[in-house]
Amino acid sequence: xxxxxxxxxxxxxxxxxxxxxSTSGKPARKPQRQREYFVKWFEKSYxxxxxxxxxxxxxxxxxxxxxxxxxxxxxxPPRLEDPLDEMDARRKRMGAxxxxxxxxxxxxFYR
Numbered sequence: 001x002x003x004x005x006x007x008x009x010x011x012x013x014x015x016x017x018x019x020x021x022s023t024s025g026k027p028a029r030k031p032q033r034q035r036e037y038f039v040k041w042f043e044k045s046y047x048x049x050x051x052x053x054x055x056x057x058x059x060x061x062x063x064x065x066x067x068x069x070x071x072x073x074x075x076x077p078p079r080l081e082d083p084l085d086e087m088d089a090r091r092k093r094m095g096a097x098x099x100x101x102x103x104x105x106x107x108x109f110y111r
Contacts, residue, residue, distance in 0.1 A: 001061050002042040004068045005049065008077045010036045035074075037065075 011031040035054040040046060057065045072078070 001052075001057075001064065002040045002044075004057075004064065005038045005040055006078055007035050007037045007074075008051075009033050037068075 010033070012034050013031045036051045037054065037057055038049055039052050039057075040049050054065070
């Protein structure tokens with residue numbers, strides 16, 4: 001694994017171990033929330049990124065997941081609508097005024 005890109009919550013449903021538990025009339029357990037991480041693999045392109053469970057990362061890449069947890073807030077997953085960098089933020093602020101953005105680009109880079 002090369003790096004962790006983002007994470008999300010997944011609901012994992014636990015199934016009853018035997019048929020008697022499912023027919024006994026007991027209410028079903030609430031699904032457990034677990035983290036799932038979107039990772040980029042070493043020497044692979046971004047086309048090959050995949051979702052990996054927290055348990056797998058904790059077993060095979062414990063240092064990487066600890067560093068990621070230290071750096072980012074683990075209570076809420078990152079919103080995908082957030083701007084990735086300064087240019088995305090500027091583009092989002094200009095919104096429908098894309099002509100002004102294009103003129104600004106020409107002014108900054110063409111001259």
